Amino acid sequence: MKVTVSGSRITNVSIASLNDGGNYRSQSIDQQSIPMLEQQALQAQSANIQGVSGATYTSTGFDQSLQSALKKLGL
Amino acid sequence: MTATKTAGKTRVVRELLRVMGTVVTFDVIDDGSKDDVHVALASARAVLRRADAVFSLWKPDSPLSRVRRGELDVIDAPSEIEEVLRLCRDVRELSDGWFDAEAMPGGIDPTGLVKGWAAKRSLDTIRRAGFENALVNAGGDVAAAGTYSANHPWRIAVADPGSRARILGVVELDGSIATSGTSERGAHLYDPKGHRYSTRFSSASVVGPDLSIADGLATALVVAGEEGFSFIDAIDGYEAVVCDRRGGVLATSGFAFS
Numbered sequence: 633m634k635v636t637v638s639g640s641r642i643t644n645v646s647i648a649s650l651n652d653g654g655n656y657r658s659q660s661i662d663q664q665s666i667p668m669l670e671q672q673a674l675q676a677q678s679a680n681i682q683g684v685s686g687a688t689y690t691s692t693g694f695d696q697s698l699q700s701a702l703k704k705l706g707l
Numbered sequence: 708m709t710a711t712k713t714a715g716k717t718r719v720v721r722e723l724l725r726v727m728g729t730v731v732t733f734d735v736i737d738d739g740s741k742d743d744v745h746v747a748l749a750s751a752r753a754v755l756r757r758a759d760a761v762f763s764l765w766k767p768d769s770p771l772s773r774v775r776r777g778e779l780d781v782i783d784a785p786s787e788i789e790e791v792l793r794l795c796r797d798v799r800e801l802s803d804g805w806f807d808a809e810a811m812p813g814g815i816d817p818t819g820l821v822k823g824w825a826a827k828r829s830l831d832t833i834r835r836a837g838f839e840n841a842l843v844n845a846g847g848d849v850a851a852a853g854t855y856s857a858n859h860p861w862r863i864a865v866a867d868p869g870s871r872a873r874i875l876g877v878v879e880l881d882g883s884i885a886t887s888g889t890s891e892r893g894a895h896l897y898d899p900k901g902h903r904y905s906t907r908f909s910s911a912s913v914v915g916p917d918l919s920i921a922d923g924l925a926t927a928l929v930v931a932g933e934e935g936f937s938f939i940d941a942i943d944g945y946e947a948v949v950c951d952r953r954g955g956v957l958a959t960s961g962f963a964f965s
């Protein structure tokens with residue numbers, strides 16, 4: 633049996649919402665310092681997550697990944 | 708590379724390790740009551756480096772490469788090889804033959820679950836050192852213990868195979884999640900029934916208690932396509948979400964994004 637998931641896509645997460653619920657941090661993020669991928673990562677929903685599961689990336693792929701962006705942001 | 712951030716006495720200790728052809732990240736919650744977290748992390752890194760040394764197919768002198776060439780019997784090889792091959796047979800059975808390390812071109816190939824197995828062992832090492840809340844993400848296959856904080860489970864995004872900057876949704880992790888697909892490394896997944904490199908889904912993610920099992924099942928499901936939902940449904944504790952070739956997102960009935 634399978635069901636179709638819909639409505640689960642998160643869109644338009646604003647930077648202000650990028651706090652982690654664990655309250656370990658409260659830091660402002662300088663948008664100007666965030667490269668394009670990280671901008672996309674922010675816009676495309678990365679609120680409040682500790683990692684990304686995806687097809688295995690190479691080391692090069694990691695540097696271009698959302699996971700890398702999250703790590704750079706310290707999320 | 709280590710980074711820490713503190714709030715009161717509790718801190719998240721983060722490390723990143725390039726190993727097994729990918730990048731592994733560690734997140735360990737350190738409340739200050741245990742031994743040195745860096746000792747635990749050193750052990751966790753050693754587990755992954757050891758797995759790389761034993762199982763690498765890129766290294767012609769690795770024990771697994773020698774087993775494949777018939778130069779080394781499994782019984783004489785490091786015991787991890789027999790353990791992993793047994794696990795591969797378990798997953799072959801669980802997946803109705805859609806995961807089959809023994810049907811791979813070029814010889815026996817447990818690659819489809821070795822990374823998950825190694826990440827789980829690595830996390831177990833951290834737990835044994837007394838750190839009950841920790842996360843190991845091995846190139847996109849994630850094993851979690853405990854929680855991020857008292858009121859916050861570990862939350863992991865599932866990547867959209869169509870775009871590195873998008874996600875399909877977020878899962879709150881109790882155990883593990885593994886994802887297989889072709890978006891990062893191309894058509895490397897082999898269909899043991901069709902005898903060719905082929906996948907029916909763009910990506911498949913499996914959540915469940917044991918990352919080594921989840922990793923093998925994700926490899927099986929991305930190859931099997933919709934037919935694979937039946938074997939996932941038959942395994943207690945495991946659920947799946949996939950992205951099909953048209954970008955549609957399908958999941959087993961017990962799966963939920965948070």
